[in-house]
Amino acid sequence: LKWLQSGDVFTLISEIEGLPCSLIEAMSTGLTPVVSGIPAHTQIVENEVEGVVTELGNQDSIARGLLRALNDPAARGRMGAASRRRMLAQFSTSKVVDRYETLFAECTAAPEPEAIERLG
Numbered sequence: 001l002k003w004l005q006s007g008d009v010f011t012l013i014s015e016i017e018g019l020p021c022s023l024i025e026a027m028s029t030g031l032t033p034v035v036s037g038i039p040a041h042t043q044i045v046e047n048e049v050e051g052v053v054t055e056l057g058n059q060d061s062i063a064r065g066l067l068r069a070l071n072d073p074a075a076r077g078r079m080g081a082a083s084r085r086r087m088l089a090q091f092s093t094s095k096v097v098d099r100y101e102t103l104f105a106e107c108t109a110a111p112e113p114e115a116i117e118r119l120g
Contacts, residue, residue, distance in 0.1 A: 004029045008076065009069045013054065013062055017041065024091050027051075027083035032076045034065040048075075050083040 004010070010026035010033045017023075017040035024044070027033055033051035035041035047053040052068050055061035069076050089095070 001025075001029065004031060007031055009034055009066065011062075011066065012036070012041065013056075014038070015056060020044070024087055028087040028091070030080040030084040032069045032080040033083060034062070034069050036062075044086070045083075049079065050086050051079050 004026050008031070010023070010031040012020060012023050012026075012033065013036040014020075015036065015038065017038060020040050023033055023035065023041065027044070027050065033041075033045050035045050035051060035053055036056045037053045038056060042053055045051040045053055052065040054065040069079070
């Protein structure tokens, strides 16, 4: 956590991701992310809102994204604050626990009588 908090930006320019935990962790500290434009990233980062989305595999786009975040402290601060708010709203411990509890309740619930009749 201390290493993340000491940075100005977080970069994740991978081609393939599932749920990018490292991105979630960085955003939760208020870092401004510079990410590649893949679905796993763009579901979490809206360009110029929570961070900067760059073109996948395009070194010029990545460089422009990094310079955008590094050279504009006001925008970086705004996007970093928005990152943290979004992560707290979506991935805080209480939110994740609530989602798991809902999932477990749905998985262990008795089937509806109508569903049983349809199987019959």
